[in-house]
Amino acid sequence: MSVLDTATVDVVEPVIPSIAPLTSPPSALDADSQEWLRSLRVDATREEAIARLHALLLRAARFEVARRRPMLPHLRGNELDDIANEAADDALMSVLRRLDDFRGASRFTTWVYKFALLEASAKLRKRAWQGREVPLEPESWGLFSSVALEPDAEAEQSELLATLRNAIAEVLTPHQRGVLVALALNGVPIDVLAERLNTNRGALYKTLHDARRKLRKHLDERGLALDDWLEER
Amino acid sequence: MERPDLKLALGRLLGPAEPEVGCDVCFEELDRYVELELAGEDADVAVPGLRAHLDGCSACREEHDSLYAFIAGDRAS
Numbered sequence: 207m208s209v210l211d212t213a214t215v216d217v218v219e220p221v222i223p224s225i226a227p228l229t230s231p232p233s234a235l236d237a238d239s240q241e242w243l244r245s246l247r248v249d250a251t252r253e254e255a256i257a258r259l260h261a262l263l264l265r266a267a268r269f270e271v272a273r274r275r276p277m278l279p280h281l282r283g284n285e286l287d288d289i290a291n292e293a294a295d296d297a298l299m300s301v302l303r304r305l306d307d308f309r310g311a312s313r314f315t316t317w318v319y320k321f322a323l324l325e326a327s328a329k330l331r332k333r334a335w336q337g338r339e340v341p342l343e344p345e346s347w348g349l350f351s352s353v354a355l356e357p358d359a360e361a362e363q364s365e366l367l368a369t370l371r372n373a374i375a376e377v378l379t380p381h382q383r384g385v386l387v388a389l390a391l392n393g394v395p396i397d398v399l400a401e402r403l404n405t406n407r408g409a410l411y412k413t414l415h416d417a418r419r420k421l422r423k424h425l426d427e428r429g430l431a432l433d434d435w436l437e438e439r
Numbered sequence: 440m441e442r443p444d445l446k447l448a449l450g451r452l453l454g455p456a457e458p459e460v461g462c463d464v465c466f467e468e469l470d471r472y473v474e475l476e477l478a479g480e481d482a483d484v485a486v487p488g489l490r491a492h493l494d495g496c497s498a499c500r501e502e503h504d505s506l507y508a509f510i511a512g513d514r515a516s
Contacts, residue, residue: 312470
């Protein structure tokens with residue numbers, strides 16, 4: 207099944223309801239984009255255009271596979287090429303199904319490349335986690351230990367972490383806690399968790415967002431200044 | 440195992456402070472956002488909330504970085 211079936215088709219309320227970029231009027235299409243749409247819609251040219259489109263998508267999928275190859279040393283070249291081909295196939299189906307959604311806000315080729323890159327990256331993340339247990343309980347609080355802190359900062363850090371642990375345990379719902387811990391603490395990829403929990407990426411991110419907001423509010427109410435601890439990532 | 444910086448870990452746990460879009464809007468807008476970035480325009484003004492989402496969602500950030508690198512390389516070649 208295509209990742210896009212679960213990642214983008216289900217409607218999840220945007221985190222910022224006031225932003226409505228999808229309602230902006232279509233831009234004037236550039237000539238190349240117009241030609242792509244025409245050739246994909248006209249019977250006489252459709253088959254050849256689909257073949258060209260698949261070649262583009264495969265190139266993008268192979269690019270993504272090559273980028274991630276160092277992180278997947280256990281996969282052989284033919285397995286990686288299979289993943290790239292599957293990603294290109296699924297991306298092609300998504301693009302053709304959503305052709306009418308193309309608004310000309312970018313070049314047509316840029317628009318289609320994102321489908322291939324998403325499919326390839328999601329498949330590679332899932333492959334990397336294949337057969338691995340998805341931890342929903344905190345297993346890496348030790349990651350929050352910081353080196354070389356002055357005694358004052360150490361006390362402040364201890365207070366912050368203790369408050370955070372309590373908030374995660376007591377303020378969040380069990381579902382919010384599991385999602386937050388898996389994604390933000392244990393590093394489980396969001397599409398892997400979505401597949402295991404039989405949900406979609408947008409819904410999971412909304413849960414993560416709500417959990418984060420609760421934690422921030424909880425810390426703020428207790429006078430813990432987060433600005434001193436957070437930095438640009 | 441190397442320990443990540445505390446601030447980085449807290450950032451992952453607490454996410455961006457700014458308002459952000461969700462994953463679905465991010466995907467819909469990603470191509471436009473990347474083209475604006477590559478054109479040197481202010482993509483964050485054109486698509487508010489997307490940069491904050493990229494800070495908070497590692498999967499979307501990876502896909503943004505891939506699209507940016509692929510399109511940039513494509514245009515340079």
